[in-house]
Amino acid sequence: MxxxxxxxxxxxxxxxxxxxxxxxxxxxxxxxxxAEAVRDPRFQALRAAAATATREETGRVETILNDLSVD
Amino acid sequence: MRVIEPHIHMVSRTTDDYARMARMGVVACAEPAFWAGYDRLSPEAFRDYFHHISAFEPTRAAQHLIDHYCWICINPKEAEDVAFSREVIAFIPEFLDRPNVLGIGEIGLNKNTRNEMTIFEEQVELALKHGQLILIHTPHLDDKLKGVRMMVDYLKGHGGVDPERVLIDHMEEHTMGIVREAGFWTGMTIYPVSKNSPARAVDSLERFGFDRVMVNSAGDWGPSGPEAVHHTIFEMRRRGHRPEDIETVFYNNPCTFMGQCPKFKPQPTRSREEARGDGARGGTRTRTA
Incomplete structure (x- = not known):
């Protein structure tokens, strides 16, 4: 398609x-x-993921899922 | 709790939907005249449609103990043809005295064209001439903000329109403030993809308060459903909102607005003044959890 x-x-x-x-x-x-919630690592991770979602190059979903994975 | 569905297109819904609504506590619903998914082939097709929503649907709803009300107009999507629209407008007064007709609606804009605006203005005048309530549809997606501004500017500048008798529907975060600040009633529609989700609608209730606002499913022939209102009720409950505030939004407010038409039978359990007086302004202060 x-x-x-x-x-x-x-x-x-x-x-x-x-x-x-x-x-x-x-x-x-x-x-x-x-104000406290925005400093929570989970909130910061969501903001980072949102930024990744709108970046120019592809591979966004894999980057987000990797970033949201525990080591 | 009793619930009023203030905007749903039951001509497009099954009898099973009436049964589901009844079992979910819906005691009354209101059906605005709208686009049927295709452009009607003649003005006379609207006469049949107006008869359908003002005569047949009330009997279907009554089998499930639901009071059915409706609004009459030519919808904005079919208002681009001014001559055609005027033929429809000419026979609208024949329906205004029917026992379930609440007013003129849902008039408004679709693509914000000059012709649509002409027919919108003519139907506002029709409502004022006949002392009718007004229900206004606002455009979808990228046309919404401009269309809301066009209509609010017109209504504010008109001089003869009482904002208390006008409900402007399909509000979202970027249009809610414009309409509320101008003193009109507001509606929020819960749809699966466009308009509001239950969570966003509750966000707006918390931000803008519980006065002059209603929530509806606008269920029609597209992706939608009458349970959307109840998903929103549940969202309010799980955020800890008080039962009396939920009742204000989902029962008393529709009673108050539509009750300005003497044909509307359900009565509010408490007045707007009582609701305002006990701190029900929306926002996190009203949560119990």
Whole structure:
């Protein structure tokens, strides 16, 4: 399937995932204790994963899963 | 807890959905006139459709002890043809006195065109002329922000529109503030991919408060379902919101807004003033856990 067709097929789903991810991070940061939560390693890992998800080169998913794996 | 589904297109849903809604506590639902998934071939097709939602659907709902109400209009997606739309608008008044018709809706914009705006304005005038409540659809995805601004600017500048009698639907985080600050009622739709998830809708309730807001499934012929409202109720419960605040959003607020039409029968368990007076402003302060 050509990339343009894949973009048609998955645009809304990916848009939804990005919006949900942003909303989830806002939810945690805006809640009572949010300032502490943003320093939690799990929160920092999610932010790093979000940055990886939007980088230019591919291999994003493997990088994210490796980064989220315990040594 | 009793629940009101303030926006659902039951013409596209099965009788099993009425049964599921009834068993989930839905006592009333409201069905706006909308696009059927294809453009109607003639204005007369709308006459049949208006009859369907104002005569047949109430009987189907009643079998499950659900009060069915509806809104009448030509929807924005079919409003691009101005002459066609005006033929439909001409016979809308024939339906406004029917016992389950709450007002004019869901009017609005789809692609924010000049023609759509013309028909939107003409239907606002129709509602005002006949003393009707107004339900407004806002565009999907990338057209939403501009469309909301166009309609809110028009309504604010009109001079004769009471914002308390207008519900602007399909709000998300970037449009909620615009509409609420202008004094209108707001609706949030829960869809699987577009619009809101249950979690995001509850985020907005916590951010903007529980007054002048409703949550709906807008269930139709696409991916959607009446259980979406109940997923949102559960999301509020698991975040520790008080039962009385959940009731405000999912029962009392629809009663208060739609109850401005004397044909709407369900009565709120408490007034907006009572809800406001006990600290129900949304936000983390109202959580019990």
């Amino acid at each position: 050509p990339a343009s067709a894949l973009l048609d097929l998955y645009y809304l789903q990916i848009r939804s995932f990005l919006v949900e991810a942003a909303a989830g991070l806002d939810r945690i940061q805006n809640a009572p204790g949010g």
